[in-house]
Amino acid sequence: xxxxxxxxxxxxxxxxxxxxxxxxxxxxxxxxxxxxxxxxxxxxxxxxxxxxxxxxxxxxxxxxxxxxxxxxxxxxxxxxxxxxxxxxxxxxxxxxxxxxxxxxxxxxxxxxxxxxxxxxxxxxxxxxxxxxxxxxxxxxxxxxxxxxxxxxxxxxxxxxxxxxxxxxxxxxxxxxxxxxxxxxxxxxxxxxxxxxxxxxxxxxxxxxxxxxxxxxxxxxxxxxxxxxxxxxxxxxxxxxxxxxxxxxxxxxxxxxxxxxxxxxxxxxxxxxxxxxxxxxxxxxxxxxxxxxxxxxxxxxxxxxxxxxxxxxxxxxxxxxxxxxxxxxxxxxxxxxxxxxxxxxxxxxxxxxxxxxxxxxxxxxxxxxxxxxxxxxxxxxxxxxxxxxxxxxxxxxxxxxx
Amino acid sequence: xxxxxxxxxxxxxxxxxxxxxxxxxxxxxxxxxxxxxxxxxxxxxxxxxxxxxxxxxxxxxxxxxxxxxxxxxxxxxxxxxxxxxxxxxxxxxxxxxxxxxxxxxxxxxxxxxxxxxxxxxxxxxxxxxxxxxxxxxxxxxxxxxxxxxx
Numbered sequence: 329x330x331x332x333x334x335x336x337x338x339x340x341x342x343x344x345x346x347x348x349x350x351x352x353x354x355x356x357x358x359x360x361x362x363x364x365x366x367x368x369x370x371x372x373x374x375x376x377x378x379x380x381x382x383x384x385x386x387x388x389x390x391x392x393x394x395x396x397x398x399x400x401x402x403x404x405x406x407x408x409x410x411x412x413x414x415x416x417x418x419x420x421x422x423x424x425x426x427x428x429x430x431x432x433x434x435x436x437x438x439x440x441x442x443x444x445x446x447x448x449x450x451x452x453x454x455x456x457x458x459x460x461x462x463x464x465x466x467x468x469x470x471x472x473x474x475x476x477x478x479x480x481x482x483x484x485x486x487x488x489x490x491x492x493x494x495x496x497x498x499x500x501x502x503x504x505x506x507x508x509x510x511x512x513x514x515x516x517x518x519x520x521x522x523x524x525x526x527x528x529x530x531x532x533x534x535x536x537x538x539x540x541x542x543x544x545x546x547x548x549x550x551x552x553x554x555x556x557x558x559x560x561x562x563x564x565x566x567x568x569x570x571x572x573x574x575x576x577x578x579x580x581x582x583x584x585x586x587x588x589x590x591x592x593x594x595x596x597x598x599x600x601x602x603x604x605x606x607x608x609x610x611x612x613x614x615x616x617x618x619x620x621x622x623x624x625x626x627x628x629x630x631x632x633x634x635x636x637x638x639x640x641x642x643x644x645x646x647x648x649x650x651x652x653x654x655x656x657x658x659x660x661x662x663x664x665x666x667x668x669x670x671x672x673x674x675x676x677x678x679x680x681x682x683x684x685x686x687x688x689x690x691x692x693x694x695x696x697x698x699x700x701x702x703x704x705x706x707x708x709x710x711x712x713x714x715x716x717x718x719x720x721x722x723x724x725x726x727x728x729x
Numbered sequence: 730x731x732x733x734x735x736x737x738x739x740x741x742x743x744x745x746x747x748x749x750x751x752x753x754x755x756x757x758x759x760x761x762x763x764x765x766x767x768x769x770x771x772x773x774x775x776x777x778x779x780x781x782x783x784x785x786x787x788x789x790x791x792x793x794x795x796x797x798x799x800x801x802x803x804x805x806x807x808x809x810x811x812x813x814x815x816x817x818x819x820x821x822x823x824x825x826x827x828x829x830x831x832x833x834x835x836x837x838x839x840x841x842x843x844x845x846x847x848x849x850x851x852x853x854x855x856x857x858x859x860x861x862x863x864x865x866x867x868x869x870x871x872x873x874x875x876x877x878x879x
Binding site (some may be wrong): 591592593595596597601602603646648649651652653654657659704 | 794797808826827828829832833834835848849851853854855856858871
């Protein structure tokens with residue numbers, strides 16, 4: 329009797345000590361949250377009424393050609409695929425992207441990109457087709473210009489272009505190099521063109537973006553170990569084989585959706601809320617001042633290729649994100665888009681300018697919460713133990729396997 | 730043996746205390762991001778100073794986290810007469826996170842009978858949200874505050 333009492337007492341100690349440490353049982357709320365993060369919860373890709381070519385196979389095929397076309401650059405060496413490397417999750421593993429020159433920002437991966445309401449780390453573009461135009465004329469990326477691109481398309485791809493978009497405009501007599509964002513000479517040449525000539529070139533330019541966007545719509549997330557685990561949990565089955573999580577991975581998942589509050593912003597099947605947050609990521613000394621979303625709202629509002637501009641297909645009702653965009657306020661200062669965490673474990677470095685080298689350093693950042701150099705960080709120190717940090721990292725790796 | 734057992738029970742009691750303190754601590758941490766238990770989640774109420782009766786509903790009946798959508802705000806006088814000539818301003822946010830809405834919703838149309846369409850609403854996170862409507866009309870100015878949990 330006494331020995332049974334002793335055994336019960338020891339059992340009680342063991343049970344109380346072990347509870348909360350990698351216990352595989354989930355509450356109903358946790359199960360619902362886990363299911364909401366699975367790729368199985370992702371709805372079909374919505375149509376893009378602002379791009380009437382978005383789901384046209386010929387446009388996607390042409391877009392793929394353009395995506396890998398290095399001649400769409402000033403020096404003939406830079407394509408979209410230079411930084412968006414196809415077998416590296418369409419990113420480049422560098423802290424700062426390098427096109428014709430070094431940029432200020434980390435290359436973003438492209439899986440699921442067609443589902444974003446905003447593009448670039450700061451959301452200075454509001455459609456996938458408009459986004460594709462930005463790097464083409466950025467002096468540090470492709471560094472090309474609008475008339476050069478139109479002449480190139482006429483020379484190399486006139487048939488493919490015209491089968492999709494209709495006749496090219498008459499380019500005879502137009503400057504070889506002209507654009508509103510290029511060198512001084514290119515800007516002067518652009519100003520020297522008549523308004524309708526500029527508009528016809530802008531139309532060709534916008535169509536290049538629409539073709540590239542049609543291709544990019546096919547770049548999707550592949551299911552991971554986490555998805556196989558989550559689908560089993562959601563269905564009330566025990567995850568089997570490689571889908572079974574270790575105690576450490578389960579602890580990491582519980583932290584992710586619980587105490588560590590990661591899921592507050594990294595939510596849904598893409599692990600992003602598609603919004604902009606100041607998380608106190610340090611500025612890079614060598615780079616110009618960067619205020620993130622605060623600067624981008626004016627840029628996107630003034631962009632001739634935005635949803636409310638002349639190059640949108642379909643009706644204005646597709647432009648809700650731009651029409652109801654937050655245009656001012658402290659929350660925009662050094663706010664950057666929440667990146668997806670799918671595949672993140674195998675693509676360091678992290679943050680909008682690659683400021684943080686490893687996942688372990690990322691844990692440091694969230695644990696210690698440095699003050700923001702501008703605006704206010706939304707983070708609160710997590711106070712995670714070494715073991716909890718390791719568990720979170722173990723969980724993140726399941727999103728990359 | 731008797732002494733030994735007593736010691737075991739002492740350890741058990743001590744372990745229990747440690748675990749309970751730890752659990753309490755964890756609950757407190759979770760509690761910091763949970764809304765008050767008695768949060769008023771009603772979607773129909775008198776405005777703050779009692780000038781109007783206000784009610785809200787998603788225009789499509791429901792909404793999804795992360796998706797832009799519309800609400801309908803219905804404004805009536807306390808006697809039930811619809812308020813047809815109100816000007817509505819919208820804001821809100823997450824009290825626990827000390828930030829506003831991710832969008833700037835606007836009242837874009839009066840649908841008749843005191844019903845106003847509010848476009849551009851989005852909730853990008855789970856948790857406690859507040860939607861605040863500043864209502865101005867010749868009958869007076871007042872504010873209606875609605876809580877939502879996602």
